[in-house]
Amino acid sequence: MPVQHTFCRICEAACGLAVEFDNEGSLVTVSPNESHVASKGYACLKGLKAQDFRDSPDRITEPMKRVDGKLVAISWEQALSEIGTQLKQLKASEGGDAIGMYMGNPISMSFLPPVLSHAFIKSFDSHKLYHTGSQDCNNKFVVAERMYGSAQIQPFPDVDNSQFIIAIGSNPVISKMSFISLPHSSKRFKALVARGGRVVWLNPRKTETAKQVGEHFFIRPDTDVFFMLGFLHELIVQQGVDEGRVESQMLGWITIKQAVKDWSPERVEQVTHIAANTLREWVTQYIAADGASIYSSTGVNQGSHGSLAFWLQEVINAVSGNLDKRGGTLVGTGIFDVSKFNRFDPAKPLQKFRLGDIPLVMDTVPAGC
Structure with a gap:
């Protein structure tokens, strides 16, 4: 066939x-x-x-218009004509910001639709483009903008060459690991363990992935940021920081050291329920590994401190010398270097949504607004 x-x-x-x-x-x-x-x-x-x-019998295959309380099928020509006319009238009477658009998951994952969606909404002088990413990963975009200069620069663990990975709030057997797209994830983590490596899953529940491979440890929900603070604190104590790389390539290290100095493993244990000795042992192995990383996903992204937690994660991977290193985290470029199209300018005032003084992320308004 x-x-x-x-x-x-x-x-x-x-x-x-x-x-x-x-x-x-x-x-x-x-x-x-x-x-x-x-x-x-x-x-x-x-x-x-x-x-x-x-x-599916519920699938919509043609434009539908509500007439006298009922949806009736109309032609594409009629639909586009009426929509275009109403949008012009709305802009003329209320201004372009009265027009909004929401991008869902499937079209957001293609290259061209997001580009066209931005162009479409800006043609009305509107900034009300809403995006599904604000439900589960805007924290990563915000941090990448300020840390790497573009929301599209998202380092990811080099699973096939790593010796030690700590994954927080992630369940790749089900989700395939967001921002990585890791096919056959279970097999690849089992291969990591088989070559002498180690995988630790931190999650408030024992996930489908943790039941198949690696070690699972419970963490108190929504305390991920405190775990990151303690990990970085102990990384400094155990002299696991690549001081030369920090000095030559990074800014703000003194400020970060001050921020984490009081977060001992004992204090972190009280908040996260991760034993102090366990945290110390992980840091020791993380330092000794020839290629290691901390990775977080939806469980962290949707937490109360998602941006701070992800920022600390990236700081840990960077100052330890694992950023863009074989076995650590890699910075991919892709077929198109989309980071060139949305460089973050810290000198430029942030555009904000009119309610709640909420800044836009990648020129999109959080969908919760």
């Missing part, structure tokens, strides 16, 4: 798919593409159930 190769558009992983048709052209199955250069035969249920979305 004929097979068409394509890829899933639901998240940033873009897993390769093989779609099989019968001789009449009807879809039979959707399966992982074993020969795909990136996903290598991996795909999650979202992509593998694409035919269920396509064939």
Whole structure:
């Protein structure tokens, strides 16, 4: 039967798919593409159930307009004409900021739709572009802007060469690790352990990933930032800081040392319930490893101190000499260097949303607004 190769558009992983048709052209199955250069035969249920979305009786396949309280189908020509007319009238009567737009997950993960969405909303002199990222990862964008100069610079663990990884608030067997897109994550972490490495999962519950590979430790919910403070404190105590690299490539180290000086492992234990001796032992192994990293995901991103926690994580990986190092964290460039298009200018006043004095992130308003 004929097979068409394509890829899933639901998240940033873009897993390769093989779609099989019968001789009449009807879809039979959707399966992982074993020969795909990136996903290598991996795909999650979202992509593998694409035919269920396509064939759902609730699927909308044409524009719908509410008439006398009921939705009726109209042509694309009528829909675009009426929408365009109303947008022009709205801008003329109320101003461009009366127009807003929300970008959901699938189109946010493609290259062109976000570019066009920004252009579309700015054509009305509006800044009300809302983005799904504000629900689960704006903290990483904010920190990357201020620390690396662009929200798009997101270092990720070099899992295949690492000797020690501490992952907080992450469950890659289910999520494939956000910002990494790690196919066959369980196999690759098992390979890390098999070559003598170590994986530690910090999570308030024992996740599906922790049940398959590595060591799980419970952490009190929403205390991740205090764990990071204690880890950096102990990294300094155990002389695990690459002072030469800090001096030549980084700014603000004296301020950071002052901020963490009171966060001993004993104090951190009281808050996080991670034993002081356990924290010290992790820091010792982190320093000794030829390539190590701390990584956090949604569980940290959505916490009360998501930005501070992620910033401290990046500080730890940087000052220890593991930033952009084999086995540590890597800084990818991608096919397009999108960081060039949204460089952060600290001298430029932050644009803010009118309610709550909330700054925009990557020219988008947090969806909660």
